Amino acid sequence: MGSSTVDLVDAQTKAVVWHGSGEIITYSAPDETELWRLVQAILARFPPTGPANG
Secondary structure (H helix, E strand, O other): OEEEEEEEEOOOOOOEEEEEEEEEOOOOOOOHHHHHHHHHHHHOOOOOOOOOOO
16 A cells, blocks of 8 residues: 655745645555656645635
């Protein structure tokens, strides 16, 4: 299994403004292509479309 997280951070305040994560199931160590697909899938959910939390 491979997993990744992506945090977008405000450069001035250093606060995390968006967090995304995902997992892929593999039967061996994920290769670079699989990991890039995972990152692309995570970033496809940005920007958020629902109401802001907080």
